[in-house]
Amino acid sequence: MKKWECVVCGFIYDxxxxxxxxxxEPGTKWEDxxxxxxxxxxxxxxxxxxxxxx
Amino acid sequence: xxxxxxxxxxxxxxNTVKEFRKLDKETPVVVLTAxxxxxxxxxxxxxxFTKEKSADDLAMASPExxxxxxxxxxxxxxxxxxxDTDRRRVLLPDDHLDYSAxxxxxxxxxxxxxxxxxxxxxxxxxxxxxxxxRFRQALEGNKSVTILxxxxxxxxxxxxxxNGGFQVSLVEPLGxxxxxxxxxxxxxxxxxxxxxLGVTFHFGPLAKAVHHNxxxxxxxxxxxxxxxxxxxxxxxxxxxxxxxxxxxxxxxxTNRGILTDRTLRTSAPDVYALGDxxxxxxxxxxxxxxxxxxxxxxxxxxAGEATPVSYxxxxxxxxxxxxxxxxxxxxxxxxxxxxxxxxxxxxxxxFRDQEGALRGYALTGEAVKEKLKLNKELPALMx
Numbered sequence: 001m002k003k004w005e006c007v008v009c010g011f012i013y014d015x016x017x018x019x020x021x022x023x024x025e026p027g028t029k030w031e032d033x034x035x036x037x038x039x040x041x042x043x044x045x046x047x048x049x050x051x052x053x054x
Numbered sequence: 055x056x057x058x059x060x061x062x063x064x065x066x067x068x069n070t071v072k073e074f075r076k077l078d079k080e081t082p083v084v085v086l087t088a089x090x091x092x093x094x095x096x097x098x099x100x101x102x103f104t105k106e107k108s109a110d111d112l113a114m115a116s117p118e119x120x121x122x123x124x125x126x127x128x129x130x131x132x133x134x135x136x137x138d139t140d141r142r143r144v145l146l147p148d149d150h151l152d153y154s155a156x157x158x159x160x161x162x163x164x165x166x167x168x169x170x171x172x173x174x175x176x177x178x179x180x181x182x183x184x185x186x187x188r189f190r191q192a193l194e195g196n197k198s199v200t201i202l203x204x205x206x207x208x209x210x211x212x213x214x215x216x217n218g219g220f221q222v223s224l225v226e227p228l229g230x231x232x233x234x235x236x237x238x239x240x241x242x243x244x245x246x247x248x249x250x251l252g253v254t255f256h257f258g259p260l261a262k263a264v265h266h267n268x269x270x271x272x273x274x275x276x277x278x279x280x281x282x283x284x285x286x287x288x289x290x291x292x293x294x295x296x297x298x299x300x301x302x303x304x305x306x307x308t309n310r311g312i313l314t315d316r317t318l319r320t321s322a323p324d325v326y327a328l329g330d331x332x333x334x335x336x337x338x339x340x341x342x343x344x345x346x347x348x349x350x351x352x353x354x355x356x357a358g359e360a361t362p363v364s365y366x367x368x369x370x371x372x373x374x375x376x377x378x379x380x381x382x383x384x385x386x387x388x389x390x391x392x393x394x395x396x397x398x399x400x401x402x403x404x405f406r407d408q409e410g411a412l413r414g415y416a417l418t419g420e421a422v423k424e425k426l427k428l429n430k431e432l433p434a435l436m437x
Contacts, residue, residue: 008065008342010097010373021430022426038346042342043345043347
């Protein structure tokens, strides 16, 4: 499981946790997050996220 | 065909270009910027010490890379002298540029009240990547920073600089952290969080003057209550003002910001404004979420399909990891009350109107997890 960070605001999408409140189940891999999904904190698209190691 | 001209290379300008290029790959676009034209994210400027990132690290692309990536022309270091809206022309110091459409993505200026003292010129504000680079340089080899202002930027920098090992003193005349955004219990939680990192607060007094220390080392900030704060560096983070002068001088309608309708059109034909400089149907929202909504709508409008911008719920995340904050401020002048539940630094404050409907919230600590649930209960800001 990986984590992805929004390069604009620093929001972190954690594959392990998903985003259940937005209908993204825990364990959802980044590539399976819908393409039109946007960062809940700043609204940028998936292309503005980078994989990070924590 | 004359190009679309975008003034400003911040998030508003570059994201408009990026979204536009998804819809139109041909129309020429020229970006004019007074800055060095590197693409960066402004919110990251207040997390640079925590993440150990220099100005160069925070630059995601050079202007040349941006130009290639989006097939646009980027002209850096250009100070626009004026706009002739009748001729659809941007006036440059010794040149001009005719536009088919003009986008004002000018941003906001930092604002510092007048200060006395012989070191006023050494007070920093960090409003863009170039400022950030100079600020980092000034901090090299130093240990202490006085921050003027305990709003969003002041608190974020207090947290970030503390993480970077600096001794931080913060001056806030309104008596608490984030006084314009949070109810008192939530402010107190943020204050305790920052104090746990070693931040020292001076709540109540104003900064009056900044002098060079007589011993030749660093600066002295003089407060209205007579306190003298010694530090190596002083950072002003008091306020932001939308940049409206260029628009105003060109005869565009302005108020707090450059006035636009829902399609981000200003009062002049084919001139648009978005981001921190714009006042969209009365809303001045200097945050990334509304800016991105604006960039997407404006891109469609510029591509030929007039598209009004919608603002959903617009929560603001404040990057104070010592006590995380998410706030969705209630509409100004709305009558109502805060209902506050506090457990240590975990505060959930809900603002309800007189009918009992949820109209805003402030969450700190662990309570920030309630954000998405509460967002569903809130009405959209501008549906």
